[in-house]
Amino acid sequence: MASLGDQIANFFSGSDDDTREGLHGLFIDELKGIYYAEKQAVDALGEQADASTTDEVRNAFLTHQEETRGQVARLEQVFQSIGVDADDKTCAAIDGLVDDAQTVVSNTESGSLTRDAGLIIAGQKIEHHEIAAYGSAVTLAKVLGYSEAAQLLHQTLEEEKNTDKKLTQLAESFINQRAALEDGNTPSDSDENRYSTDTNTVNPDGSRYSDSSTITGYGSSNDTISGGSRTL
Template sequence: MATKKTSPAKAKTSSTPKKNGSAKMENSKFHQLFMDELKDIYWAEKHLVKALPKMQKAATSEELANAIGEHLAVTKGQVSRIEEIFELLGAKAVAKKCEAMEGLVMEAQELMEEEEESAVLDAGLIIAAQKVEHYEIATYGSLRTLANIMGHTEVAHLLEQTLAEEKEADGLLTQIAESTVNEEALSE
């Protein structure tokens, strides 16, 4: 990894590379937006770690249950990756309640309470899970872009890894829906 040269006056900020090399960026509204969104997705991922086992248990399709279980393991890794990002930025890993994720998880919870075990429930779980994935894809894509603009290349790389995982999970959910679950739900 290339080391960024800094003047003695800026040595204090060398651990967080920035395009303009200015410590002012850390106090900028733009940087604060980035940090707020990072705290938001950190809360969201931690919340999902608690919600995914319930969705996995509710799934009647073995393929869907396995996919949710595998994504639970991936999500735990994403939580650790966000903690690594906070560390790279010299900040404490702090979560800020994500109203959007709370709402998406509540929708899934209501579905599980209202719908009997069936392929229709599985189809609904896939919809709920894809809503979550799409929210995460939007968030991680945006955070990666902001990190790149601020010159946080290592952070951007970590966010790109998570973005790829979320896109993969979304694709798998689509495949499960289209290969079996939707047809089974239609015939119920």
């Protein structure tokens, strides 16, 4: 029996059909799981938007819901590019994460910033799962020589990373801070500026916005886009 090193060498030299067939099957299974997860995410994002307290968080979920619909269509292109019919298979991980998000809604008060903070956390858990799944799928596509599939999957991977960053910015800019105040926690003197609720609040990037303004990247429909980022 060939050593593991020999098997790897044979695979990359194109002379190990068994390994290639196994990786191809694994790749298809991963795609099916991601396809299922993205379709579940479309519905979950709508529910999270409906449960949100602030327009900023609601708009964030609705924006990503529309983006996710595009990701579903892109996955169908991936299936087509490798000559396989688009299909899905149950993904227990995404089912559990969606259930977690529903639990957040059940355990927080309607109209509270605490609920928004919890929804952002739940949303980022889903994003981290998808980032891991897409990253693995990109690697498999490259190993198998599916260059078009790899490019399409990498495009979605970058979108998921960007969404995760935007949710982090949204949470750090005001949701987590004000949720803490809402729960009756009194900030220390050293945190006074960081937890201030006056109308001249500091964004993570150093810019300032008023209570009525929107968060960079997830603004209202009146925002304009310049150079890939939103301006208010």
